[in-house]
Amino acid sequence: MNVPAWRAALRIARREAWRAKGRSLLIVLMIALPVFAGSSADIVYRSQQLDRNERLERKIGQADALVRDARVQAAVVQDPDNGDDMAQAMILQSLPSGTPGAYQPPEELHPDVLGSVPAGSTVVPRVQIPLSLRTAHGMTTADFVEFDYRHPLAKGIVWQTAGRAPAKADEVVVTEKFLSVSGLRIGGTLTQPDSGRTFTIVGTVNLPDALRQRSVFAMPGALLEKLDPRPGPPLEYEYLVDAPAGTYTWDKVRELNAKGIVATSREVDGSKLADREVPYRQLAFGVDQVSDLAVAVGVVVLGMALLEVVLLAGPAFAVGARRRRRDFGLVGVAGGDQRHIRTIVLADGVVLGVIAGALGTVLGLGAAWFSRGWFADMSGKELGHYEVRPLELAAVVALGIVIGMIAAAVPAFLAARENIVDSLTGRRGVRRGSRVLPVVGAAAGAAGLGVAYYGAAVNPNDIVLLAGCVLAQLGVIACCPALVGMAGRLGRILPLTPRLALRDAARNRPRTAPAVAAVMAAVAGAVAVTAYWAGTDHDDRESYRPRAGHGQVVAYPPPGRALDAGFTKAIEDNLPVTGEGMVMGYASSYCPPGQTCTTVSAFIPEANQCPLYSGDQGENPVPTEAEVAAARTDPRCAPGSNEFWGMVNLPVGDADLVRRVNGSTDPRIPEALKNGAVVFDERYIHDGKVTISIGTIYSAEPGPGGQMPEPPNDPLPPPRTFDVPALYVESDGFDYAAVILGPEPAKLTGIPVEPTQLVYDTTKMPSEAAQQRAQEALHALGGGGVEVERGYQGRPSTQILLLGAAAVLVALGASGVATGLALADGRKDLATLGAVGAPPRVRRALSAAQSWVIALIGTSLGVVVGLLPAAALRWKTAEVAERAQEAAIAEGGLQNTSKLPDIVVVIPWAQMGLALVVIPLLAAAIAALCTRSREVMRPRSG
Structure with missing residues (x-):
């Protein structure tokens, strides 16, 4: 490298940047954008990575361990760093590795968590349960927690944000999220309607890792244990423990896991345990890793963003090089060669890249600090300490310099090729486009398509996926000059002004092609x-x-x-329902504790049951790999085949009931219900009939005071069955029940039907307020729930709108830069037009036409090129979905997983058509408004 030449070039570049402030500022802002985004993202990302002390403080405060019942009444395996990441140990036996041994049902455990704590340890209990709470608007459900978070062991778990901690049994604090949705305030009262207890709100708190949590914190013993016994889930107990060293080593934690207890241990956290020592890591769903799909989306979008910046800054550098042609000619007259001219233009990229890097980094530092609260709200978690890593920020600044040099490379190369005489006289030479470049570009595009498919579907790899998408886009960019030249041939069929614009774009491909590519990249x-x-x-x-x-x-x-009737009236008085709403039948298998109950349900014949779960499995019911593989193609074991949600084992009614609950209006239904049943799952039908089973069950759930009821003295009677004719029909999109029985066949059970649930049609879509009023009315009657089927609501479109707006701005910016360059180059053409009598508005019309041509070509290419990364990401989606389903199958079996939807590439025709029309017209309109009709005539040079 010629140091003196670079020193002089940098000096010239600094002076030129100061002289052309507007253009320099434009380039600096474009290059500073990715630097700003990169530096702020780096700081936020590092701040989200909590160090060991921060992570443990939020989870276990200052204690040595947090221990609790695993709540599965069986041995478990857990992650060393977090006891909440756990699974039943029995799942390990269902993994495909190794030969399954004899089936051993898991031993039912009732762990004594407090009994496992060494004597003399300090223990701080935390007990919680979801409860109904009365608010200013009506009724809601929130976690009611009894926990003395003022204790030194609990420091860091709960953050006080306003007021003070509760000091008496009738005082509570609430999370900020609960306060905002409840309409209450500090100093107000909070009522728990089941007990009638009223509490005073004395402050607000936040859980740093769960900012959206709706919780109420009270002193220990304030309410919960006084509510027992009560319906619903049991109280959840957790214990912060301060114990002697060595109490909660990994071996001791494994011993607790075998007893059904999980522990988050300070001594174990962060230890470098081998995978063979952690059985939980054998489960694919137990690995804590960033979603491959999210990474793929991020790298593809980031790659395109950097490419857009380079393509946008390139024409801007070209504008500066074009305006300094005479200066470059003087450099040649003074003895400078092409290397010196290239160095001068490249120095522009270095100087402006350094300025942009410094500016972007400073703005990124400030944005990362001031946006901490916003990121916390978006992620639902408080960030950790503000962490700045100088080496990483230096790399981001270097990225800005590299972007500046890459953007200036093509203008530098073209400026160095200018003839000295042409530069001094202002003449423009005619250059022919390369015939090799389009061929290379087409080959690169095809190769990129293949690489992207390989990296997404054949051998999933995010880097390969990104490389393929970028390679394909670079291939299309290489074809841009040839495509612009081909478009120029269409000018003969256009009116005068667009014909001039199209031919000017084709004649000046070095300035048009980068702008077209930038628009293409943005739209893509x-x-x-x-x-x-x-x-x-x-x-x-x-x-x-x-x-x-x-x-x-x-x-x-x-x-x-x-x-x-009171329950029914509460619904009919508050919601716009119409017609009959009652669903009669045989309810689900709930049986009051200590009682014997009769159940009536449809039965799947043995021949139609999935072999993996049928009763005839021999001495070794754990399936082999071959049996699992065969079950994947067996329709009896299809995922999602258990997705019937109704709270009724067997509804009984007429055709109108079938229409209400399963949506079917098949004309054969009324006749089928006279003597039999309507079936919505073919597995229930055998020889044209469905089997109805009547059984007897005994509830062994704990009664009052937690005492187990005595079993009945007499053995339970065996189940009896009978068959009725069955008609198979398909439901209309919603699956309430697998079988619906007619009223006459139901009499064969000898058991009367009873009201089970309400399903109403409505005259209009009920409002949220009406639904809340109905929920309040049900609670006044003793509880219950009400839901309104509002259909698929879709995803928020904010991200798409923001992305579309950004793409439009980038496309308009690229069109504007290219149009400005075209006007700078076309002054002599405009002067000629004026001399032959063209009206002043021609200048404005020509500017609009030039911008329209660039935006139209770029947008047309962008809507096609953008489908490649979309398809690659969809291929990646299919691969990730299949892996997730495999993990779900390992955890819960084939039938307990949801059916995997067909992963297809969806083309957004409406958005693409809108972009093709709106972006070029908007670019043309802005160019016309920002262009002066008249310009001062300048004397010819040379």
Whole structure:
């Protein structure tokens, strides 16, 4: 490197940047944008990575361990760093590795958590349960927690944000989220309607890792243990323990896991344990890793963003080089060669890159600090300490310099090729486009498509995926000059002004092609993400299973409570329901503790049951790998085949009931219900009939005071069955029940039907306020729930709107830069037009036409090129979804997983068509408004 030449070039570049402040500021802002984003993102990312002390303080405060019941009544395996990441040890036996041994049902455990704590240890209990709470608006549910977070062991778990901690049994603090949704305030009262207890709110708090949590904190013993016994889930106990060293080593934690206890231990956290020492890591769903799909989306979008900046800054550098042609000619007259001219233009990129890097980094530092609260609100977690890593920020600044030099490289090369005489006289030479470049570009585009497919579907790799997308886009960019030249041939069929604009764009491809490529990159990025989100929306829509017909109201009583006229009136008085709403039948298998109950349900014949779960499995019911592989193609074991949600084992009714609860209006239904049943799952049918089973069960749930009831003296009678004719029909999108029995066949059970649930049609979609009023009315009657089927709501479109706006701005900016360069180059053409009598408005019309041509060509290419990364990301989505389903199958079996929707590439035709029309017209309108009709005539040079 010639140091003196670079020193002089940098001096010239600094003076030129100061002289052309407007253009320099434009380039600095464009280059500073990715530096700003990179530096702020780096600081926020590092701040989200909590260090060991911060992580433990939020989880276990200052204690040595947090221990609790695993709540599965069986041996478990857990993650060393977090006891909440756990699974039943029995799942390990279902993994495909090794030969399954003899089946051993898990031993039912009732762990004594407090009994496992060494004597003499300090223990701080935390007990919680979701409770109904009365608010200023009505009723809601929140976690009621009894926990003395003022204790030294609890420091850091709960953050006080306002007021003070509770000091008496009738005082509580609430999380800020609960306060905002409840309409209450500090100093107000909070009522727990089940007990009638009233508490005074004395402050607000936040849980740093769960800012959206709706919780109420009270002193220990304030309420919860006084509510027992009560319906619903049991109280959840956790214990902060300050114990002697060595109490909670990994070996001791494993011993607790075998007893059904999990522990988050300070001594174990962060230890470098080998995978063989951590059985939990054998489970694919137990590995804590960033989603491959999220990384793929991020790297593709980031790559496109950097490419857009380079392509946008390139024409801006070209504007400066074009305006300094005479200066470069003087350099040549003084003895300078092409290397010196290239160095001068490249020095522009270095100087402006340094300025942009410094500016972007400073703005990034400030943005990362002031946006901490916003990121906390978005992520639902407080960030950790503000961490700045100088080496990483230096790399981001270097990225700005590199972007500046890359953007200036092509203008530097073109400026160095200028003839000295042409530069001094202002003449423009004619250059022919390369015939090799389009061929290379087409080959690169095809190769990029293949590489992207390979990196997404064949051998998933995010780097390969990004490389393929970028390679394909670079290939299309290489073809841009040839495509612009081909478009120029269409000018003969256009009116005068667009013909001049199109031919000018084709003649000056070095300045037009980068602008077209920049517009293409911007639109391609928007199309890629829009198509990706359209695909995920398609997946969610396909996976969504409505619980009723659109607009229908579903209401249900609490377990064990009869559905009476008062319950029905509460719904009909508050919601716009119409027609009959009662669902008669045989309820689900809830049986009051200590009682013997009769159940009536449809039965799947042995021949139609999935072999993995059928009763005839021999002495070794753990399936082999071959049996699992065969079950994957067996329709009897299909994922999602258990997705019937109704709270009724067997509904009984007429055709109108079938229409209300399963949506079917098949004309054969009334006749089928006279003597039999309507079936919505073919597995229930055998030889044209469905089997109805009547059984007897005994509830062994704890009774009052937690005492187990005595079993009955007489053995339970064996189940009896009978068959009725069955008609198979398909439901209309919502699966309430697998079988619906007719009223006459139901008499064969000898057991009367009873009201079980309400499913109403409505005259209009109920409002949220009406639904809340109905919920309040149900609570006044003793509880229950009400739901409104509002259909698939879709995803928020804010991200797509923001991305679309950004793409439009980038496209308009690229068009504007290219139009400005075209006007600078075309002054002599405009002067000639004026001399031959062209009106002043021609200048404005020509500017609009030039901008329209650039935006139209770039947008047209962008909507096509953007589908490639969208398709690659969809291929990646399919691969990630298949892996997630495999993990779910390992955890819960085939039938307990949801059916995987077809992963297809969804093309957003409407958005693409809108972009093709709006962006070019908007670019043309802005160019016309920002262009002067008249310009001062300048004398010819040379």
